[in-house]
Structures are given as structure tokens and as C-alpha cells.
Amino acid sequence: MFEAGATVQVLKKGTLFAQRADRLHRLYREYNGIDDLPEIELDRLLANVFPNGLDRAWAEVEAYLRHHEPAELGRAESDGRHRMALLFRSYLGMSSRRAAAGDETRSSDYQIWCGPAMGAFNLWTRSTALEEPGNRHVAEVAGRLLRGAAFYARLAQLRFAGVRIPAECADYRLPPVHQPADAHR
Structure with a gap:
């Protein structure tokens, strides 16, 4: 759904999830992979979305895929854009889990569906x-x-x-x- 640009109604008060998700989708549309992103965008990603670094974030995605969807891992190795989509999707997925778990260290990333x-x-x-x-x-x-x-x-x-x-x-x-x-x- 991320690649198609699908959106969900989310709580905006007290969270930056909606703006960050929009930015990730814009980056996905405009660039062919993480390596193509301008330095300023990489800095924003590291500061706001992946504070533990892109390498660590990808290692977590890779571990998940190896266990649950190995075919996706092969495609990500040959397609930088797909790799970027998987990395960005991991942020989107984790934001719901963080909200449900009450992870206060990442409360600005909470994705709380509402309508x-x-x-x-x-x-x-x-x-x-x-x-x-x-x-x-x-x-x-x-x-x-x-x-x-x-x-x-x-x-x-x-x-x-x-x-x-x-x-x-x-x-x-x-x-x-x-x-x-x-x-x-």
C-alpha cells in the first residue's frame, strides 16, 4: 500500500507521523533508492525517522524478511527502490507498534488510526x-x-x-x- 500512496486517517494532535509518512512517500516517488537521496534528506531521515542509523534499521528489516519473506530480500538486493520502500515501510509498521506499546521515547512517531x-x-x-x-x-x-x-x-x-x-x-x-x-x- 505504501508504494501506491495509500493513506489512512490518523491522529495528528501530538504526533508527527502523518507529516513524516508523507515525506517518506515523496522521497520514494522522487528517488530510485537511498543512495540517490540528497545529503539534507539523509540527515533528516537520520534525525527524525531512523535515529539509530540506516544500517541498523536495514539490518532489522533484513532479519525480519529473512524469517518471514525471503523472496522480498532477494528483490531488495537487486532493486534499490524496493529496498528503500521496505525500509520506509518498516518505519510505518513500527509506528503502530510503538503507539500500542506506549513507547514514550518515540511518541512523536505514533500512528494512531482514527476516523x-x-x-x-x-x-x-x-x-x-x-x-x-x-x-x-x-x-x-x-x-x-x-x-x-x-x-x-x-x-x-x-x-x-x-x-x-x-x-x-x-x-x-x-x-x-x-x-x-x-x-x-
Whole structure:
């Protein structure tokens, strides 16, 4: 997918993954291999994407390919552009793993997939205790989602039984953030 220029929706706040992935794809399109990259681009790669060096990064890719896809290794030896693609793909793949593992040393490289559902969830939690991401614990969110599913299942049962439900009663909402009793004084 990298070679074709496919993109995924990712979280942009707090990470540089999207910009770095775009740069890698641009380099892939414009150059035939790592050896063809200008010095300034190599320096950027070493500073931002492969801080442990290209040789070490390639050694890791090579070890992976030798174990999982040996045919790719042969092609990479004869095709510098393919070798560059494999190296760049390793960064893209590791960025998801780093995010899942919580590797704080490379947090700017986190690839966190998100899309319209993330925005819808944020809208649903606005002005509630779950608005702040720090308050979103798995058990709490799961419980709220299950209550919502139960609400809509019961609503469907009532409608099936012929009960007319006013529109203002047919929307499951999270409870608002509660203010202390003396907050209005």
C-alpha cells in the first residue's frame, strides 16, 4: 500500500507521523533508492525517522524478511527502490507498534488510526465526564456503550409493541458533568 500512496486517517494532535509518512512517500516517488537521496534528506531521515542509523534499521528489516519473506530480500538486493520502500515501510509498521506499546521515547512517531467514529465519540462525550481523554477508562466507556445499546434495544421493543415514543425521548445521552451544590453561589 505504501508504494501506491495509500493513506489512512490518523491522529495528528501530538504526533508527527502523518507529516513524516508523507515525506517518506515523496522521497520514494522522487528517488530510485537511498543512495540517490540528497545529503539534507539523509540527515533528516537520520534525525527524525531512523535515529539509530540506516544500517541498523536495514539490518532489522533484513532479519525480519529473512524469517518471514525471503523472496522480498532477494528483490531488495537487486532493486534499490524496493529496498528503500521496505525500509520506509518498516518505519510505518513500527509506528503502530510503538503507539500500542506506549513507547514514550518515540511518541512523536505514533500512528494512531482514527476516523469519523473518533469525532462522533468526541461529540457524544462533549460536556460529560468523559469529555477529557484522561477520564476515558475502558470499563467506563464500555459500560456507557452497553447502556446505550440496551437503551436502543428497549426502544425498538417498545416501538415494535406499538408504543409511540416522542423524538426527544429517543436519544441516549451521557449524563452531563455534575457541578458541586455550592458551585452556583
